[in-house]
Amino acid sequence: MKENINDLTIEMGKFFDERASTYDNHQKQTVSYFDSLHKAVAGAIEESGREVRVLDLGSGTGIELEWIFARVPDARVACIDISGRMLEELRGKYETLLEQIEVVKGSFLDMSFQEVLRVPAFRSSSLPMRLPP
Numbered sequence: 825m826k827e828n829i830n831d832l833t834i835e836m837g838k839f840f841d842e843r844a845s846t847y848d849n850h851q852k853q854t855v856s857y858f859d860s861l862h863k864a865v866a867g868a869i870e871e872s873g874r875e876v877r878v879l880d881l882g883s884g885t886g887i888e889l890e891w892i893f894a895r896v897p898d899a900r901v902a903c904i905d906i907s908g909r910m911l912e913e914l915r916g917k918y919e920t921l922l923e924q925i926e927v928v929k930g931s932f933l934d935m936s937f938q939e940v941l942r943v944p945a946f947r948s949s950s951l952p953m954r955l956p957p
Contacts, residue, residue, distance in 0.1 A: 837906040840884065844909035848885050866891030869939050875900060878939045882906075886914035886925075893921065902926040 840847070852858050865888050869876065875898045880888065883903035892899055901924065905911050908929050918925055 837908070840905075840907035841909040844885065844907060844913050847910065847913070848887060851887065862888040863891050866895055869896055869899070871895045873898065876938055877936075878902070880904065883914065884910040886918055889914070889918055889921075889925070893924075898924075900924050900926070902928060904928045904930070 843850070855861065869878065869892060872895075874896075876896050878892060878896075878899050878901045880886070880892075880901055880903045883889075883905050884907065886903055889901060889903070892901060903911065903914055903925055905914075906929065911927050911929055914925075915922065915927060
């Protein structure tokens with residue numbers, strides 16, 4: 825039986841909602857290239873003093889925002905994710921920068937951007953065993 829994409833999106837949202845409060849620490853402890861990965865993602869944006877609109881798909885808790893704002897302090901970043909709880913974590917971490925961050929739980933299809941970043945989100949049936957709630 826073919827799965828409905830909306831059902832998969834809801835399932836993934838629930839998966840990440842359950843792990844939002846521990847996600848950053850888990851990633852830092854288990855991904856040996858954590859810092860270099862997120863620095864490289866931010867490094868795709870040219871350092872600048874100008875305002876740049878950036879779309880961060882699947883932004884989760886906004887791990888890479890630290891490096892994005894270090895490179896482009898005036899960036900405007902749209903953070904889009906299917907997990908409301910991950911986005912709550914993002915809002916808490918970047919409370920002082922929320923004027924520059926648009927947090928969206930939902931579709932990104934009706935927006936336009938100059939830069940788009942995407943850190944891979946790994947989908948695997950074994951993922952829950954590796955990422956505890």
